[in-house]
Amino acid sequence: MPPRPDQAAPDSAVAPAVALSGVRHQYRAAGRDVLALDGIDLLIEPGEALAVVGPSGCGKSTLLRMIAGFLRPSHGRIDVGGAPVTRPGPDRGVVFQQPRLFPWLSVRANVAYGLREAGLPRPARTARVDELLELVGLADVGGLRPYELSGGMQQRAAIARALAPDPGILLLDEPFAALDALTRERLQEELRGIWLRTGKTLVLVTHSVDEAALLGSRIVVLSPRPGTVVLDERSQLPRAEHPRAAPEFAARRERVLAAVRGAH
Structure with missing residues (x-):
C-alpha cells in the first residue's frame, strides 16, 4: 500500500513520478x-x-x-x-491561471467534457462527475454556467475537470x-x-x-x-x-x- 502524502520522506526505491535530467530550455x-x-x-x-x-x-x-x-x-x-x-x-491534468471553461456548457458538462470525448459510458461519467463536484464543493451548482459562478467557484470547476480522467x-x-x-x-x-x-x-x-x-x-x-x-x-x-x-x-x-x- 503506497504511503499517504502527509507521511515521512519517500522511499528512494519507488520509481519517481517525474524525472528531469539536465533540462535546459532556450527560445528566440x-x-x-x-x-x-x-x-x-x-x-x-x-x-x-x-x-x-x-x-x-x-x-x-x-x-x-x-x-x-x-x-x-x-x-x-x-x-x-x-x-x-x-x-x-x-x-497529467493541468490547471491554468484562468479557468478556461466553456461558457456555453454547464459546470457539470465542463467537468464531463474530457470523459465524454474519451467515450466513457454515461452512467460511469455521471458517477465520476458527481464524485468530483462533491470533492470540490460544487455539488449544488452543477447545472449553472461558468459565468454564473464566482471566480473561486470557476477555478474549483477547472480543478474538477483536470481531475476527471483520474x-x-x-x-x-x-x-x-x-x-x-x-x-x-x-x-x-x-x-x-x-x-x-x-x-x-x-x-x-x-x-x-x-x-x-x-x-x-x-x-x-x-x-x-x-x-x-x-x-x-x-x-x-x-x-x-x-x-x-x-x-x-x-x-x-x-x-x-x-x-x-x-x-x-
Missing part, C-alpha cells in the same frame, strides 16, 4: 536567443506536492509546460512514469493568482485537502512564498533567468485544521523567502 525572442532554464535535475516522487517558486521570468511556467508536454526541452530529458514526455496525456499528476500554473486574498486562502486550504485525500502528485508553480510554504511537501526555489535550482527542501506541515498557525509554517516561510531574496 526579438531576434535573440533567450535561455529560460539551465541544468534542471529533479526527481519528483509519487504523492509529493512540489511547489516551484521564484521571480518573474525564471522559467517556472516553462518547466510546468514541459512536464505537461506542451513544450519540448532544448536539451535534457523529462520522463513521466518512466517514459519520455513527447506530448500531453491523460496521466491523472496521477496534477500540474497547477498559478491557479489562484487572479483571485482576491480571502478566496485565494480558502482555495489553497481546499487544494491541500484534495491532495491529502487523493494522494495525487502535485506540481504547483507560484509567485507566492506563503502559498509554496503551505502547499508544498517539497519546495524548489529557482534563480532569476536562466532558472537554476537554488533551494530544494522537503518538509511536512502537521495535519492541522489551520496549518498557517503552526510554528513550522512560519519557520519554513522565512527559509523560502530568504532563498528567493538571495537568488536575486
Whole structure:
C-alpha cells in the first residue's frame, strides 16, 4: 500500500513520478536567443506536492509546460512514469491561471467534457462527475454556467475537470493568482485537502512564498533567468485544521523567502 502524502520522506526505491535530467530550455525572442532554464535535475516522487517558486521570468511556467508536454526541452530529458514526455496525456491534468471553461456548457458538462470525448459510458461519467463536484464543493451548482459562478467557484470547476480522467499528476500554473486574498486562502486550504485525500502528485508553480510554504511537501526555489535550482527542501506541515498557525509554517516561510531574496 503506497504511503499517504502527509507521511515521512519517500522511499528512494519507488520509481519517481517525474524525472528531469539536465533540462535546459532556450527560445528566440526579438531576434535573440533567450535561455529560460539551465541544468534542471529533479526527481519528483509519487504523492509529493512540489511547489516551484521564484521571480518573474525564471522559467517556472516553462518547466510546468514541459512536464505537461506542451513544450519540448532544448536539451535534457523529462520522463513521466518512466517514459519520455513527447506530448500531453491523460496521466497529467493541468490547471491554468484562468479557468478556461466553456461558457456555453454547464459546470457539470465542463467537468464531463474530457470523459465524454474519451467515450466513457454515461452512467460511469455521471458517477465520476458527481464524485468530483462533491470533492470540490460544487455539488449544488452543477447545472449553472461558468459565468454564473464566482471566480473561486470557476477555478474549483477547472480543478474538477483536470481531475476527471483520474491523472496521477496534477500540474497547477498559478491557479489562484487572479483571485482576491480571502478566496485565494480558502482555495489553497481546499487544494491541500484534495491532495491529502487523493494522494495525487502535485506540481504547483507560484509567485507566492506563503502559498509554496503551505502547499508544498517539497519546495524548489529557482534563480532569476536562466532558472537554476537554488533551494530544494522537503518538509511536512502537521495535519492541522489551520496549518498557517503552526510554528513550522512560519519557520519554513522565512527559509523560502530568504532563498528567493538571495537568488536575486
